[in-house]
Amino acid sequence: MKILTLNCGSSSVKYQLIETSTGEKIAKGAVERIGMAQSILSISTSKGKSKKITKEILDHTMAIDGILQLMIDKELKVISSYDAIDAVGHRVVHGGEEFKASCLITNEVKEKIKENFKLAPLHNPPNLRGIEAAQRVLSDKPHVAVFDTAFHSTMPEHSYIYPIPYIFYKKYKIRRYGFHGSSHRYVFSRLKNFYDKDLKDLKVITAHIGNGASMCAIKDGVSVDTSMGFTPLEGLVMGTRSGDIDPALILYIMELQELSKQEADSLLNKHSGLIGISGISSDVRDLEEEIQNNNYRAKLALDIYCYRIRKYVGAYAAAMGGVDALVFTAGVGENSSYVRKKVCDGLEFMGIELDDEKNNERSKKERKISTDKSRVDVFVIPTDEEYIIAIDTEKIVKETKE
Amino acid sequence: MKQNLVAILGTGTIAQGIAMTVARNALDVIMYDESEENLKEALKGIEFAIDREIEKWGMTESEKRAVLSRIETTTVKADLANAAIFFESKGKTEEEKKELISNLDFISDSDALLIMTTTTISVTEVSKVLRDPSRLIGLHFIHPVYKVPIVEVVKGLKTSKETVLRTKQFLSDLGREYIEVFEYPGYVTTRVILPLLNEAMHVLMEGLASAEDIDKAIRLGYDMSMGPLALADYIGLDYILEWLESLFKELGEPKFRPCPLLRKLVREEKLGIKTGEGFFKYDKEGKRVEK
Numbered sequence: 069m070k071i072l073t074l075n076c077g078s079s080s081v082k083y084q085l086i087e088t089s090t091g092e093k094i095a096k097g098a099v100e101r102i103g104m105a106q107s108i109l110s111i112s113t114s115k116g117k118s119k120k121i122t123k124e125i126l127d128h129t130m131a132i133d134g135i136l137q138l139m140i141d142k143e144l145k146v147i148s149s150y151d152a153i154d155a156v157g158h159r160v161v162h163g164g165e166e167f168k169a170s171c172l173i174t175n176e177v178k179e180k181i182k183e184n185f186k187l188a189p190l191h192n193p194p195n196l197r198g199i200e201a202a203q204r205v206l207s208d209k210p211h212v213a214v215f216d217t218a219f220h221s222t223m224p225e226h227s228y229i230y231p232i233p234y235i236f237y238k239k240y241k242i243r244r245y246g247f248h249g250s251s252h253r254y255v256f257s258r259l260k261n262f263y264d265k266d267l268k269d270l271k272v273i274t275a276h277i278g279n280g281a282s283m284c285a286i287k288d289g290v291s292v293d294t295s296m297g298f299t300p301l302e303g304l305v306m307g308t309r310s311g312d313i314d315p316a317l318i319l320y321i322m323e324l325q326e327l328s329k330q331e332a333d334s335l336l337n338k339h340s341g342l343i344g345i346s347g348i349s350s351d352v353r354d355l356e357e358e359i360q361n362n363n364y365r366a367k368l369a370l371d372i373y374c375y376r377i378r379k380y381v382g383a384y385a386a387a388m389g390g391v392d393a394l395v396f397t398a399g400v401g402e403n404s405s406y407v408r409k410k411v412c413d414g415l416e417f418m419g420i421e422l423d424d425e426k427n428n429e430r431s432k433k434e435r436k437i438s439t440d441k442s443r444v445d446v447f448v449i450p451t452d453e454e455y456i457i458a459i460d461t462e463k464i465v466k467e468t469k470e
Numbered sequence: 471m472k473q474n475l476v477a478i479l480g481t482g483t484i485a486q487g488i489a490m491t492v493a494r495n496a497l498d499v500i501m502y503d504e505s506e507e508n509l510k511e512a513l514k515g516i517e518f519a520i521d522r523e524i525e526k527w528g529m530t531e532s533e534k535r536a537v538l539s540r541i542e543t544t545t546v547k548a549d550l551a552n553a554a555i556f557f558e559s560k561g562k563t564e565e566e567k568k569e570l571i572s573n574l575d576f577i578s579d580s581d582a583l584l585i586m587t588t589t590t591i592s593v594t595e596v597s598k599v600l601r602d603p604s605r606l607i608g609l610h611f612i613h614p615v616y617k618v619p620i621v622e623v624v625k626g627l628k629t630s631k632e633t634v635l636r637t638k639q640f641l642s643d644l645g646r647e648y649i650e651v652f653e654y655p656g657y658v659t660t661r662v663i664l665p666l667l668n669e670a671m672h673v674l675m676e677g678l679a680s681a682e683d684i685d686k687a688i689r690l691g692y693d694m695s696m697g698p699l700a701l702a703d704y705i706g707l708d709y710i711l712e713w714l715e716s717l718f719k720e721l722g723e724p725k726f727r728p729c730p731l732l733r734k735l736v737r738e739e740k741l742g743i744k745t746g747e748g749f750f751k752y753d754k755e756g757k758r759v760e761k
Contacts, residue, residue: 078496079496103474103496126474308530325526327527327528328528328617330528331526331527331528334529338527338530338533339527339530
């Protein structure tokens with residue numbers, strides 16, 4: 069099946085056209101700066117062709133229309149007509165408690181996504197706008213929603229209930245939801261290439277370390293805990309987000325500097341994490357470079373960053389009563405041997421032994437980077453959230469047809 | 471007509487605040503004034519306000535670049551022609567506003583939304599210069615515009631439902647709350663706050679308590695983030711005097727008669743934060759200097 073995957077942000081749409089039988093990414097690209105005078109529409113195809121167009125794209129409908137126009141472009145020859153697209157898969161950030169798996173988008177589903185606006189005010193509204201735009205342009209195709217939170221819906225209560233008055237959960241659904249679900253699920257599923265046994269028999273910790281970062285404990289084949297919480301602010305130290313802090317800090321700082329709610333929110337989400345500690349950059353690569361120049365705060369920032377990941381490795385091993393595999397993925401997880409090394413150093417006691425040579429190897433391939441005698445296998449597995457969206461969409465379309 | 475282009479006539483603090491708010495919400499802005507110098511000052515003012523926001527963690531350097539890149543300036547009115555929304559925030563008198571709005575009548579697309587910022591000037595009166603008076607609506611912002619989430623929507627007698635709806639949608643897009651008010655001097659916000667400020671000044675003048683203590687009592691007693699005297703300094707004492715005089719004249723109510731202490735401070739050019747002194751003293755960055 070040919071599935072078009074869409075990931076709609078407030079002013080961007082990322083897309084891929086995937087042939088699910090082979091996994092081939094026939095075309096991918098993005099529309100950026102939607103709503104501005106000069107929007108950028110780009111495409112690159114598996115046959116090595118690419119194109120970039122700058123034009124006025126005022127809304128998501130025009131953006132998706134533009135994407136489809138490019139696909140039937142005579143030079144690029146991605147597809148001959150819209151008929152070649154079998155279905156559309158949409159990334160939706162927040163599924164709330166209702167959506168425990170991907171589903172066919174009906175009016176009722178859209179209503180529920182709307183109800184979750186208050187849980188994800190930055191993400192769900194553009195996601196829904198994208199769905200409505202795509203349904204307008206491709207009205208005769210099935211559309212499927214794939215939720216970032218769905219993979220974590222298997223967490224037990226003791227993982228997702230916060231120790232605050234229970235009424236906040238009952239009344240407002242305040243609980244841990246977790247994010248990056250498709251990524252954690254994807255890299256976990258790829259372990260089938262490394263083990264003969266059923267993956268359900270493994271205790272796995274996945275670390276999605278990118279601009280945003282979260283970890284996940286996977287036992288019996290399902291997520292049992294994850295580091296992001298009610299919002300993507302909790303857990304690991306990130307590029308510009310603080311992750312876990314003493315919650316009283318923010319009340320204290322708000323009073324100290326007379327900050328408004330918006331300023332406090334921006335302080336924790338945009339000025340904290342690596343950029344906040346280092347004062348240099350939110351990008352791990354820049355900090356690694358600065359460490360070469362003996363920059364104290366760059367080193368401190370990465371020390372704190374890696375220490376937090378290491379603590380979560382320990383915590384999740386304890387939570388699951390052991391660990392068989394640790395997987396690194398996403399921008400930093402896939403590319404920074406420095407971070408991986410620093411996380412794993414000192415974890416030999418629990419059976420984690422990195423093979424330095426394998427760790428330092430630069431590759432885009434899925435690979436094991438622990439030594440042969442390491443009791444815990446450590447992997448680098450490039451993530452592919454779009455693939456999850458595509459195969460879920462295919463599965464649901466087939467089920468619906470039956 | 472470019473749906474995402476907002477034209478702003480004027481360079482004062484309210485115009486600057488509108489420009490910053492609009493650009494922060496990913497819309498393009500074109501600011502007009504006949505003086506190149508005023509436009510430069512306005513851009514400086516916006517940059518200063520953004521820097522203050524960054525200091526208070528409210529914005530980031532990259533957001534600053536994005537906002538500034540979306541604001542253009544011009545001294546040629548015809549350059550505004552493509553805008554979908556026009557803000558007139560330049561005229562100080564009814565006559566000035568009428569002239570500017572009648573200019574816009576000819577420059578703008580007939581579907582474009584015309585907004586005048588106002589505290590006391592009548593939308594109905596100004597709209598008379600338009601061929602289609604239903605296009606004009608008034609908005610009353612509170613300084614600093616980029617921070618204060620509430621806007622008063624002022625309908626003229628001829629303002630159409632469609633204009634009101636579009637304006638409300640636009641305000642929602644900017645993340646603003648609004649209330650609809652009838653055309654009446656001072657609307658809600660100015661009319662309700664002024665007697666409080668004026669009374670606090672009387673209490674100070676009568677020697678009942680010190681400025682610090684008056685503010686402390688009201689702040690803590692009624693859970694306000696700022697005391698009335700600090701708030702007056704923040705708004706600008708010259709503005710407060712001007713509004714009180716205007717409401718006193720329009721409504722004839724003694725509660726709007728400006729406190730003599732206010733007149734004295736304004737005469738001495740102690741206008742509040744912007745001049746470094748009002749009821750309290752401030753450093754160059756506008757921070758309170760403790761006694």
